[in-house]
Structure formats: C-alpha cells, structure tokens
Amino acid sequence: ETAVFQTPNYHVTQVGNEVSFNCKQTLGHDTMYWYKQDSKKLLKIMFSYNNKQLIVNETVPRRFSPQSSDKAHLNLRIKSVEPEDSAVYLCASSQTVYAEQFFGPGTRLTVL
Amino acid sequence: QQKVQQSPESLSVPEGGMASLNCTSSDRNFQYFWWYRQHSGEGPKALMSIFSDGDKKEGRFTAHLNKASLHVSLHIRDSQPSDSALYFCAASENYQGGRALIFGTGTTVSVSP
Numbered sequence: 615e616t617a618v619f620q621t622p623n624y625h626v627t628q629v630g631n632e633v634s635f636n637c638k639q640t641l642g643h644d645t646m647y648w649y650k651q652d653s654k655k656l657l658k659i660m661f662s663y664n665n666k667q668l669i670v671n672e673t674v675p676r677r678f679s680p681q682s683s684d685k686a687h688l689n690l691r692i693k694s695v696e697p698e699d700s701a702v703y704l705c706a707s708s709q710t711v712y713a714e715q716f717f718g719p720g721t722r723l724t725v726l
Numbered sequence: 727q728q729k730v731q732q733s734p735e736s737l738s739v740p741e742g743g744m745a746s747l748n749c750t751s752s753d754r755n756f757q758y759f760w761w762y763r764q765h766s767g768e769g770p771k772a773l774m775s776i777f778s779d780g781d782k783k784e785g786r787f788t789a790h791l792n793k794a795s796l797h798v799s800l801h802i803r804d805s806q807p808s809d810s811a812l813y814f815c816a817a818s819e820n821y822q823g824g825r826a827l828i829f830g831t832g833t834t835v836s837v838s839p
Contacts, residue, residue: 618769647826655812656728657770657829669826704769711826712758712818717769 616640618718620705626724627695634681635690635721637705645669645711646688648680651702651720663688664711692723700725729753730817730830738836739809745802747833749815750795756817756828759798761789764812773800773813805837 618639627633639646647662661680662669668680677693692699702722706715732749739745751757758777762770776782776789776798783789786803802809815830 645826649829655832655834657814657832659826659828662826706769714760714772714775715762715770715827717771719767719769 616642618705618707618716620703620718620721622721623719624722624724626726628726629696630694633692633695633723635703635705635723637688637690637718639686639705639707639716639718641707641709641716643707643709643716644685645708646682646685647706647708647715648688648690649704649706649717650674651704653701657704660690661688662711669711695723695725697725699723728831729756729828730815732813732815732830732833734833735831736834736836738838739802739805741805741807741837741839743805743837745800745805745809745835745837747800747802747813747815747835749798749800749817749830751817752796753817754796755819757793757796758818759789759791760816760818760827761787761798761800762814762816762829764814766811770812770814802835805835807837807839810835810837 645664648660681689702720704720705718708715761773764770776791788801816827
C-alpha cells in the first residue's frame with residue numbers, strides 16, 4: 615500500500631517531557647512536510663524537507679526539530695512540551711514543492 | 727493575519743443541494759490554488775487544483791478562479807452526506823525556489839439527509 619503513515623495516533627504527556635512522532639511515506643515523493651492543526655482547525659506549516667534539505671522553516675519554537683534519515687522518513691521531535699503544543703500534527707508528502715500534497719492521518723498530542 | 731481567507735466559516739446544505747465556498751488571497755504572489763477536503767479524524771485530501779482563470783470541473787465539483795481579484799470559489803453540485811467535511815483552500819507562489827502551500831481558514835460543510 616502506498617500512502618503516508620504516522621505513529622503514534624495519540625500521545626498524552628506532561629509539560630516538560632520530550633516526545634517524538636514518526637512519519638513515513640511510500641509514495642516515492644521528494645518532499646515531506648509537518649503541519650500543526652490547532653483547536654480551531656487552522657493548518658500551519660512547520661517544516662518541509664526536500665532531498666534532505668530543509669527548505670521551509672516557519673517561525674516555530676526551537677523546542678521543535680525535524681529529523682530525516684532518508685527522503686521517505688521525516689520525524690518530529692519536541693524537546694520540552696508546553697500546554698500550547700496540544701494539537702494534531704499532520705505529516706504530508708508531495709512529488710515537488712508545488713504538487714498535490716498527500717497527508718497522513720495525524721498524531722493528536724495532549725499536554726497535561 | 728491569514729494570507730488566505732475563506733468564507734463562510736460554516737455552511738449547511740440539504741442533500742441534493744448546491745454548496746458554494748469562497749476563498750481570497752491577500753498576497754498577489756499567491757495566485758495558484760488548490761481545494762482540499764478533510765473528513766473528521768483524517769488528514770486533508772486534495773480535491774482539485776486551479777491555476778488558470780475561469781472554470782474547472784471535476785465530477786460534481788466546479789472551481790472558478792479570478793486572478794485579477796485573487797478569488798477562487800468551489801461549488802459542490804448534488805451534495806451528498808459524504809461531502810460533510812472541512813474544506814480548505816490553499817495557495818502557492820509556484821515559482822522556482824518559492825514556498826510551499828499556504829492553507830486558508832477552512833469552511834465546514836454539513837449536508838443533511
């Protein structure tokens with residue numbers, strides 16, 4: 615099956631903990647993205663990677679960092695979570711920067 | 727300030743009716759548009775793209791783009807309960823070295839049987 619896969623589906627943690635979310639795409643795409651979808655359903659891009667190069671890095675807090683081992687994987691690490699990090703984190707991929715983006719099902723993070 | 731604004735925020739349509747969604751870009755650099763749909767508990771999925779002035783039809787969905795006003799609309803004909811979802815407009819600059827898609831504020835569509 616070709617798609618974008620994310621793990622875990624849900625994660626509950628306490629303030630100050632470190633979390634890591636995984637994303638893998640089997641579509642053979644060159645570009646991958648991480649988005650944050652807040653409680654108002656707004657979609658905001660956090661990072662994108664093209665051929666292991668970071669090409670977009672919107673002003674996100676430094677505690678967030680993308681990690682890529684190859685073009686099929688783009689993980690997201692949050693060093694010390696804060697309550698405002700509670701959201702759904704969506705991973706996506708596309709063949710090129712402007713092509714159709716394919717999204718994973720998302721990881722819902724709750725910070726207590 | 728969101729660069730891509732959508733209206734209305736929510737919309738109720740009877741089954742079989744027409745749903746009309748609107749989107750405007752406030753940045754003239756962002757004039758290439760996509761429509762995405764997100765069902766509850768899932769990631770967004772692309773419906774269609776529109777890059778040229780005029781209409782583009784795909785099945786029950788028709789998009790209309792006016793580049794002069796940076797306005798794009800989506801019309802859903804013969805709406806079905808399965809069309810109930812959150813609809814996003816997304817815009818891009820589409821030139822070499824530019825940024826990725828900027829998503830709009832979203833319109834929630836509810837289709838009642």
